[in-house]
Amino acid sequence: MRIPKKTALILGLVVLLAAAAIWTLTRPSQAKPTASASVPVKVVSVIQQDVPRYVSGIGSVLSLHSVVIRPQIDGILTRLLVKEGQLVKEGDLLATLDDRSIQASLAQAKAQLAQSQAQLQVAEVDLKRYKLLTVDNGISKQTYDQQQALVNQLKATAQGNQAAINAAQVQLSYTQIHSPVSGRVGIRAVDEGNFLRMSDAQGLFSVTQIDPIAVEFSLPQQMLPTLQGLLATTPPAPVSAFLGDDGHSGLLLGEGHLTLIDNQVAAGTGTIKAKAEFSNKTQKLWPGQLVNIKIQTALERDALVVPPSVVQRGLDNYFVYRVKGSGVEVVAVQMAYQDSDLNIITGVQAGDVLVSDGQSRLKPGSRIEVLGETKVADRQSAMESKP
Incomplete structure (x- = not known):
């Protein structure tokens, strides 16, 4: 059966309208705009505590006495x-040399001394006799004077023999080598x-000599007033020696004290040499060894302490992100001291909560989501355990 054209057009239009209606009813709804997402961050609290300040350098271990x-x-x-x-x-006796020839020379010198002493004894007896004879002119004055000269000559010979004995004894002592x-x-x-x-x-x-032992090191010449003050303290300033890094990863080799500052600054390098002495009963320090040294130069009392990751560097100053409600604010701070484990800053208060990780996505007023907060007690305990 053939469908008229007019009927076919009407049927096609009905199909298109039905398909449009179905698509309109079943199409996915567009997502409504949402508020800006929160930035995930980690935070820490500002700690107030006493913090020792240190200066570090590289030194060489030296023996206090070394003898060839x-x-x-x-x-x-x-x-x-x-x-x-x-x-x-x-x-202690270390070694001996052949001493036979020196022993023979010593025996010969002793024999010559004995001979000279015997001759001197006879000459002194004759001198006494001649002195009695000169009273009644039994002998001439010339004979007496000649006998007196002979006695003097024999005394000098005996003294020469004694000196030869002493020299032989010194030579004999050299055949035994003592430390x-x-x-x-x-x-x-x-x-x-x-x-x-x-x-x-x-x-x-x-x-x-291994114990005690010394470490010689160099520091910038600007440290000279500080070193002079440390040397004048009682007891002298403590010095620690490490193998490798002077932080927690380094091996502590010994703890000593500052003993000496060199008498001049090296003009070529602008540094001043200093020396520290260490007790070395465990022999961890060895002559010629290169070590890292750390000296405590001061104690910062009631300092505001944060980890190094908290402080950010701006174009003109340092700043931190401080948590304020559900967002953050930018606070300018001053860096009073810094090392690999902590920074001392001013411009914030003890107990302020600061962002320690995730700052790259922050700006003033950003909403944050705190992922985890470092336990203050744990971090403070770790800082106090730092050498």
């Missing part, structure tokens, strides 16, 4: 009485049986 053991006479090394790395005390300091024996350079000479620059080995 060398012979004082030529001779054969007969015995080594210490081992490499052994700890010795001042006066001039207390310390640790280094690597041995020669073995027993070698012929040693006084001109040998190498020596037998070295003895280096």
Whole structure:
């Protein structure tokens, strides 16, 4: 059956109207505009506490006494009485040299002294006799004077013999090498049986004092007044030595005190050298070792303390984001002191809540959502435990 054109057009129009109605009823509704989303941040509270101030530098560990053991006479090394790395005390016998020739020279000098003393004894007896004979002119005055001169000559000879004995005894003492300091024996350079000479620059080995020990370091010349004040305190200012970073990640090697400031500033570098002395019973500090040193220069009382991540740097000053209701406000602050663990600031009050993370998305008046707040007690405990 054939449908007329007019009827077909009417049916098509009806279909289009129905489809439009269905689409209008079923199309997704547009989302209504919402208020600006809150910025997620982390916050901390401003803490008021006493904070020590420190200055840091790089130093080199030095022994207070280090001696290269060398012979004082030529001779054969007969015995080594210490081992490499052994700890010795001042006066300990370290080595001996062949002393036979010196012993013979000493015995010869003693024999010559005995001979001179015997001759002197006879000459003094004759002098007494001649003196009695001169009373009644039994002998001439010339004979008496000659005997007196002989006695004087023999006395001088005996004194020369005694000096030879003393010299031989000194030479004999050089055949026994004693430690001039207390310390640790280094690597041995020669073995027993070698012929040693006084001109040998190498020596037998070295003895280096390990405890106590010193650290020499340099600081900018601007620190000179501070160092002078620290040296004048009683007791002197404490100094800590670290291997690696001087913070929590560094290994504390020892704690000592400031002992010396150099007598001049290095003109080329604009620095001043200083020295600190350390007790080193555990031998963690070793001569020649490079260490980081930290000196407490002052104690800031009732300081306002925040973590370094809180303070932001503007074009002209420092600022922080302070929580105000459900939003934040910008507060200009002054940086009184800073290090890797904390900043001391002014311009806020103790207990103020400041943004510590998420500042990049903030602006004055921004709404915030606090994700987590650092526990004040935990952070304060961590700061107090900092060396």
